[in-house]
Amino acid sequence: GAVVSQHPSRVICKSGTSVKIECRSLDFQATTMFWYRQFPKQSLMLMATSNEGSKATYEQGVEKDKFLINHASLTLSTLTVTSAHPEDSSFYICSARGRDRGGGNTIYFGEGSWLTVV
């Protein structure tokens, strides 16, 4: 079963509004979560790294005021796309670092969220 839950899976919003996407780790504590963006037929692009209780670290070229990331607990990180525009339409995926059964550090991904801005 899924170990990282992402919600909503699909969302349509009007241009100029804000939309929040949640990423939850199930059955494990995720001190670090990551947010990626994927354009059609392209690979994933890391947007930011989120550590619990501290400010997110954004990758170069990602607007921190537009993509607000909050990691308030060890199981929840949120991405808020503020003042959304059609060019923000994309597939957003979160991931969380956890321990697998073998004790190794593994990164688990959420199911992704399709955002369409109209």
Added chain:
Amino acid sequence: GEDVEQSLFLSVREGDSSVINCTYTDSSSTYLYWYKQEPGAGLQLLTYIFSNMDMKQDQRLTVLLNKKDKHLSLRIADTQTGDSAIYFCAENTGFQKLVFGTGTRLLVSP
């Protein structure tokens, strides 16, 4: 810089073996991963290999790692139509930040 490369497309017949290749650049990578992405879905972790290993086998999946050449491969034995998807390799470049390859689209025909 960070750059992970994969061939874009692979077509095989059902029952054959598939080999998906990946080259990476960061020799300090600790873990290397293979993910599967089906249309419209998120990424599913298939397997991973620690950098001090040469090979890892998990049921139909075999991962080979050549650290000297920074080459990673994923072999799928007895490929099925349900294996049709995009496969991404990814390297851990530190602090668990992943850099993804461009993805290989695997098409399995009956």
